[in-house]
Amino acid sequence: MCLLYRPPGAATAGALMVGAGPYELTPLKRECRRRCRERVRSGLRFGVYCFGSSIGLMIVLIALDAMSIPLMFAIAALVLAQKLLPPHPAVDVPWPC
Numbered sequence: 001m002c003l004l005y006r007p008p009g010a011a012t013a014g015a016l017m018v019g020a021g022p023y024e025l026t027p028l029k030r031e032c033r034r035r036c037r038e039r040v041r042s043g044l045r046f047g048v049y050c051f052g053s054s055i056g057l058m059i060v061l062i063a064l065d066a067m068s069i070p071l072m073f074a075i076a077a078l079v080l081a082q083k084l085l086p087p088h089p090a091v092d093v094p095w096p097c
Contacts, residue, residue, distance in 0.1 A: 005067060016063035023056040036083060054079045 008016065023029055032052030040046050061075045 007065060008063060013063040016059050020056040020059040020063070023059075029053065029056065033082060033087075050083070053082065 007013075029052070032049045035049035036046070036053040038046075057075050057079055061071060065071055
């Protein structure tokens with residue numbers, strides 16, 4: 001059953017990390033996060049915004065080690081903080097002036 005999950009090679013993991021890093025700084029990420037924080041019931045559009053606000057962190061999880069429980073916990077805690085807490089530099093990229 002080792003074929004179910006194969007960690008990416010070093011080059012692939014590096015490329016994923018290089019792609020995920022800049023995404024965290026984009027206006028698209030900020031807009032997705034803003035929309036994901038809105039008080040709505042549910043729906044596909046809401047789900048897409050929440051997916052867009054956390055995809056960079058999910059890519060980091062896949063690139064480093066998707067089967068690491070501590071890393072899963074840390075990423076999940078950060079995603080939850082970004083979703084539920086008001087914007088703050090400790091968990092968010094500061095908004096441009």
